[in-house]
Each structure stands twice: as structure tokens, then as C-alpha cells.
């Protein structure tokens with residue numbers, strides 16, 4: 001009786017071991033897949049960010065140059081006529 | 091609501107531009123202080139009337155003379171006074187753009203921005219005078235062509251080449267129209283034995299001064315104090331004498347323009363020949379100066395229609411378009 005029990009136990013142990021190894025393997029595969037997906041995602045995000053940064057700098061340079069166009073300046077320059085005094089000393 | 095503003099803190103004149111309203115203040119950069127207790131007694135026109143006429147306990151000075159901030163404490167008080175007068179308080183907290191000479195040191199830069207912040211500004215940015223002048227003189231600086239601007243003020247002569255919204259070449263010297271006044275004072279003292287004040291010297295410069303022979307050469311009767319007898323005396327000065335007397339500072343101004351031309355990339359040289367250089371600043375109004383610069387550089391020179399206001403109008407435009415033109419401010423990298 002004791003013997004049978006011990007045989008039963010070892011069989012139980014070996015199936016348990018196989019399950020654990022299989023589960024470990026699956027976990028590994030998942031981890032590798034996740035890491036792969038993660039890095040692809042990171043690369044995509046980085047590339048997108050870089051593109052948008054270039055877009056941003058182009059847009060801000062455009063805004064800068066546009067704000068210096070004669071049409072954009074017209075309004076501010078017209079304020080010059082309201083000067084009080086002539087800036088000279090007498 | 092905070093009304094953002096731009097200030098041209100010139101060595102001779104201070105101008106203030108308020109966003110949406112234009113130029114609201116234009117007066118001499120002079121402050122009169124009580125020597126005994128340090129109290130400010132007057133600023134602007136009132137203080138200017140006191141120059142050379144104060145009792146010993148009052149001092150009326152131009153704190154920015156020579157293009158350098160010679161007295162930080164007084165400069166700070168002047169900025170604070172100025173901001174108070176145009177309605178800035180702790181509650182309004184506007185943004186402020188201040189035009190300064192491009193040769194300003196790091197210490198001076200910090201002194202000006204700190205003074206503006208302490209006086210109530212939420213943000214204080216600096217812009218180089220020639221950059222502001224080019225914007226205000228309506229030069230096509232948004233195009234990839236060489237625009238040359240010469241700003242001759244009371245204490246500084248600054249020449250810059252600007253293309254595509256940025257400075258390509260820059261040359262600044264601390265020689266300005268005040269040095270011409272001083273040269274006239276020295277000449278009259280040396281050659282005629284008569285002492286004259288700086289205001290009289292300035293009048294002589296504006297009435298009969300010239301950098302190159304001009305059509306009508308006039309003479310003027312000048313009143314001063316005889317150095318020997320100590321009594322009032324009148325002398326007669328000719329335009330030719332004055333031209334001779336001021337040749338040294340005038341030559342330094344012209345040399346500085348030449349140096350800037352030689353710093354500019356050769357590609358832009360043909361733009362200068364085709365478009366000419368623009369002259370702004372009160373010092374540029376000296377008779378014959380545009381002609382002399384043009385003669386010595388072989389480049390045509392044009393006088394801006396608003397020589398005294400171009401700088402503050404340019405800075406005013408930056409305050410109207412604060413976000414888009416942030417790259418123009420000193421310390422930002424464009």
C-alpha cells in the first residue's frame with residue numbers, strides 16, 4: 001500500500017514537472033513576443049515623434065518668417081504715427 | 091488685463107510701445123536724483139531740463155550713457171519708474187521686450203531683465219537694437235537677401251546684416267552721437283578757450299554740424315564761459331571748423347560700418363549694392379553722414395523715414411507676435 005502510494009506520487013510529480021516546464025516555455029515565448037512587440041512599438045513611436053518634431057520646427061520657422069512679412073508688420077508700423085514728442089532734446 | 095509692452099531703452103531717448111496701442115512715451119533717458127537720500131526727483135523731459143543746472147545735492151544723469159549700464163541702481167529705478175508710469179503694477183504683470191545694445195555684457199543683461207521683473211513684468215526678454223531696427227524700418231528681412239541696417243544712437247553705432255529673420259553679421263562700437271557733442275566741447279575749449287555745456291554742444295551739432303561738406307555751410311554764434319576770465323563770452327564757429335572737430339568719432343562710425351561689410355558673406359555683397367544700406371537712429375541724422383558712409387563704402391545709403399522710432403516699432407512688432415517671434419530674443423537659439 002505504501003509502495004503504491006509512492007508510485008502514484010512519483011507519477012503525479014512527473015506530470016506536474018512537465019506542466020511546469022511547458023508553462024515556463026509558454027511564459028518565455030510570451031515574454032520574447034512582448035519584448036519584440038514593445039521594441040517595435042517604441043521604434044515606431046520614436047520615428048513618429050522625430051517626424052513630428054521636424055514638422056514642428058518647420059511650422060515654427062514658417063510662423064517666424066510669416067510674422068516678419070511686410071503684411072504682418074503693416075499693423076504694428078502704423079502705430080508709429082501716434083508718437084508724443086519728437087525724440088529730440090529741443 | 092496685462093498690456094504687454096516693448097521698451098527702447100536708448101542711451102539718449104527712451105520709447106515705450108504698448109501692445110495694440112502703439113508708442114505711448116518718448117522722452118530723454120535722464121533721471122534726476124537727490125544725492126542726500128537717493129530719492130528720484132524727476133525723469134524724462136523734466137530731468138533733462140535740469141542737466142548742468144542743478145544745485146550740488148541734485149544729480150541729473152543719463153545712466154545708460156556710453157551704451158553701458160554704468161549705474162545699476164539708478165538704471166533699475168529708471169526702469170521701475172517707466173513701468174509704473176505706463177500702468178504696470180504687481181497685478182497687471184505684463185510681458186516686456188526691451189531693446190538693448192548688442193554689445194551688452196551678461197551682467198548688464200541680467201541687471202536689465204531682473205529690474206523689469208522686480209518692477210512687475212511677468213516675463214522680460216531682450217532684443218538686439220539692430221534687429222529691432224530692421225523690423226521697424228520695414229526691411230524685407232523675411233526673404234533670403236542681405237539687408238544691412240546701421241543704427242547710430244547717442245552712445246552706440248551698431249551695424250548688422252540680416253537675412254531670413256536672423257543676424258548674419260554684426261559690428262558694434264561704443265561710439266555715438268554723444269561723442270560728437272564731446273568732441274565739439276573739447277574743440278571749443280582747446281581752440282577758443284571757452285567752456286560750453288553738453289546741451290550747447292548738441293545744439294551746435296544739430297544746427298551746423300556735418301560729416302561731409304553739404305550745400306549751405308553756415309556759421310553760428312556760441313555763448314560759453316571764458317576759461318581765463320571766467321566771464322560769459324560769445325564766439326563764432328564755422329561749419330568747416332565743426333566738421334574738423336568731429337572727424338574722429340565720425341571716422342570711427344564709418345570704420346565700424348566698413349568692418350561689418352567685410353564680415354558679411356560675399357554672396358550678399360551684390361544685395362547691398364542693389365538695395366543699399368538703411369540708416370536709423372538720431373545720430374544718423376547728422377548732415378552729410380549718409381553721404382560720407384556711401385562715399386567711403388561705395389554702397390548707397392538710405393535714411394529710414396522714422397529714424398528715432400524704428401527700434402521701438404520693431405520691438406513692438408515682436409510683442410504683438412510674441413509666440414511666433416520668440417526666436418528673435420537674445421539667449422534664444424535660432
Ligand SMILES: Nc1ncnc2c1ncn2[C@@H]1O[C@H](COP(=O)(O)OP(=O)(O)OP(=O)(O)O)[C@@H](O)[C@H]1O
Nearest residue numbers: 100101102103243244245246267371372373375376
Ligand atoms: N538732426 C540731428 N542731427 C544730428 N544728431 C541728432 C539729430 N537729432 C538727434 N540727434 C542725436 O541723436 C541722438 C539720439 O538718437 P537716438 O534716440 O537714436 O539714440 P538712442 O537710441 O537713445 O541711443 P542708443 O541707440 O545709442 O542707445 C542724440 O545724441 C541727438 O543729439
Ligand SMILES: [Mg+2]
Nearest residue numbers: 100243371401
Ligand atoms: Mg537706439
